[in-house]
Structure formats: structure tokens, C-alpha cells
Amino acid sequence: MQYFLVSNDPDRRARWHDRLKAAGLNVTGEYDPSAVIVTIGGDGTILYAARNYLEPRILPVRAGSSKGNRAAFDVDQLVETLQALEDGHAESSSRTFSTLTAEADGKELEGGFQALNEISLHHSSPVLAATFAARIEDDTTWEFPELIGDGVLVATPFGSTGYFTAITGETFTDGFGVAFNNIHTPADTPEMVLCSESVVVEVELLSTKRSSGAVLTRDDDDTPYELSEGETITIRAGDRTVELLDVI
Structure with a gap:
């Protein structure tokens, strides 16, 4: 080996x-x-x-x-x-994890916006809220025409033990999870939605405030993607997998 x-x-x-x-x-x-x-x-x-x-x-x-x-x-x-x-x-055991990707107009952002943990939308200023829309299309479709809060993230099972569980207090082992981060409008927004790997999540930045807008981040990459007002991003399963080994 x-x-x-x-x-x-x-x-x-x-x-x-x-x-x-x-x-x-x-x-x-x-x-x-x-x-x-x-x-x-x-x-x-x-x-x-x-x-x-x-x-x-x-x-x-x-x-x-x-x-x-x-x-x-x-x-x-x-x-x-x-x-x-x-x-x-x-002996070694292994588990293969799917990744996520973010796309605009059918093309992956910046030529390779893949994530193993999560892809997250949030306001680039920690003192401001993001105003955005979200659509989750799976076996069931969820429509959120206007959300105001800290943001939203889509996580893999690998990433569910990180930022996702910090928001929801939960983890999951299959599919993908969508977590709504401190949404105050509307008040009845669910904290999370668990989905299959076939889910398609669309997020749209509706407006920006002051000089700071929303950004899209992935995992621990410190180079965010800056969203434009009215821009729609699609988050779905990526075309890459990651195999994690253990020795037993």
C-alpha cells in the first residue's frame, strides 16, 4: 500500500x-x-x-x-x-461521502465550488441579517419566499457533526440536511429540513443593506463567493466523493 x-x-x-x-x-x-x-x-x-x-x-x-x-x-x-x-x-473499514456543489446558471461557481462539510449563505457582516429566499425541491417541495436572519446552510452527513449540529443540535447519517440559522422572519421557519441526496436547494439574495452583502462559503475555505442582489444559487450533490478510512 x-x-x-x-x-x-x-x-x-x-x-x-x-x-x-x-x-x-x-x-x-x-x-x-x-x-x-x-x-x-x-x-x-x-x-x-x-x-x-x-x-x-x-x-x-x-x-x-x-x-x-x-x-x-x-x-x-x-x-x-x-x-x-x-x-x-x-483491517481497514471505509465509508464514502458525497460532496456538495454550488452552481449559478448551470455552471459550478469559480470552476470548483465543492464542499465535504457544508455550503452556507450568510451576511458578510456579523451585525447584519441576510434577506433571502429559499426553495427546497425533494420528494416534497418547501418554498420560503422571504427569510430574514443569519442565513442557511446545506450539510452532508460528514458535515452534520459541525456547523449543522451547532445550529440544530442534531446530526444525520444519510442524505443532506438544510439548516436555517437564527431566522427571525417569519417566526415559524423550521430549524432544519432533512432531505435525500437528490435534493436541489435554490437560494436567492433578495436585498443587501449598507455596504455589506451576503456571501456563500464552503467548509473552512476562507475565500467566500460574494453574492449579487437578485442572484440565485443552486446547491446539489456534487460529482465527487471522498472515501474516509478507519483501521480496526
Whole structure:
């Protein structure tokens, strides 16, 4: 088995690359699609790998002060765990997660607006509310012609343990979830809607206030997409998947 290491700390990556090679493990310095990506860090490192490598197989490993809840084990167990896997004394299990994508006029935003956790609309100013419309088309169709509040997000099962559960207090294991974030108008707006993977969510920015408008964000990417007044964005299942491994 071949491994490719990813870390937000270059020194840590280099150190563990050398340790795995010294232990006789097959480690590559350049990404090979057949390799298992070992992410050393936290949930953000997983999201980085999912965003930057096509159809990745990821083995998450906690390191440093990470509070991430998706890692299989701690970095000090890495050599021992991989050797047990290679020697047949341990087995791997996996789960494949769908991604989300955001589109405008049938084209993906900025040539690749994919997300493993969630795609979220919110006002770019923390002191202002967003005014937007939403349409959720699944087995049932929900229409929200005008919503005022902090925003809305569409989450995957992988992302349901993050921002989604912070808003709703719930998680889910299948399909996608739509969470309405602190909507005060109308008051009877549901906190969440659970949907199938076939759902199509449309959001439209109805108006902006002062000099600050709404933005669309994905996962932990710090480059948001700035929405224009009257612009409609479609959020649906993406064409990429991410396989997450565990060692048992």
C-alpha cells in the first residue's frame, strides 16, 4: 500500500514522511491517485485534502492540539497502526461521502465550488441579517419566499457533526440536511429540513443593506463567493466523493 502525507505543518509532514520511510512503509512525496492520503492534523486537514485531491481515500490522524472528531487515531500511533495494517494484524473499514456543489446558471461557481462539510449563505457582516429566499425541491417541495436572519446552510452527513449540529443540535447519517440559522422572519421557519441526496436547494439574495452583502462559503475555505442582489444559487450533490478510512 502506498501513502501520501498531508499536514498544515510542513515540518510535521516532513518528519513523519521520513519516519514512515525508515519503518519500511511505501511513502510517496508526490500525490498518486492510488495512494492513501494520510492527513495529520484535524478536521481542517481532512477538508483541505478533500478539496485539493480528486476522489481521495483519506486516513485521518489527529496531531497537535486538534479537537477534530473525525480522526481514527493519534499521530504517535501512526507507524504501529500502518505496520499492523500491512502485516494483516489490523483491517481497514471505509465509508464514502458525497460532496456538495454550488452552481449559478448551470455552471459550478469559480470552476470548483465543492464542499465535504457544508455550503452556507450568510451576511458578510456579523451585525447584519441576510434577506433571502429559499426553495427546497425533494420528494416534497418547501418554498420560503422571504427569510430574514443569519442565513442557511446545506450539510452532508460528514458535515452534520459541525456547523449543522451547532445550529440544530442534531446530526444525520444519510442524505443532506438544510439548516436555517437564527431566522427571525417569519417566526415559524423550521430549524432544519432533512432531505435525500437528490435534493436541489435554490437560494436567492433578495436585498443587501449598507455596504455589506451576503456571501456563500464552503467548509473552512476562507475565500467566500460574494453574492449579487437578485442572484440565485443552486446547491446539489456534487460529482465527487471522498472515501474516509478507519483501521480496526
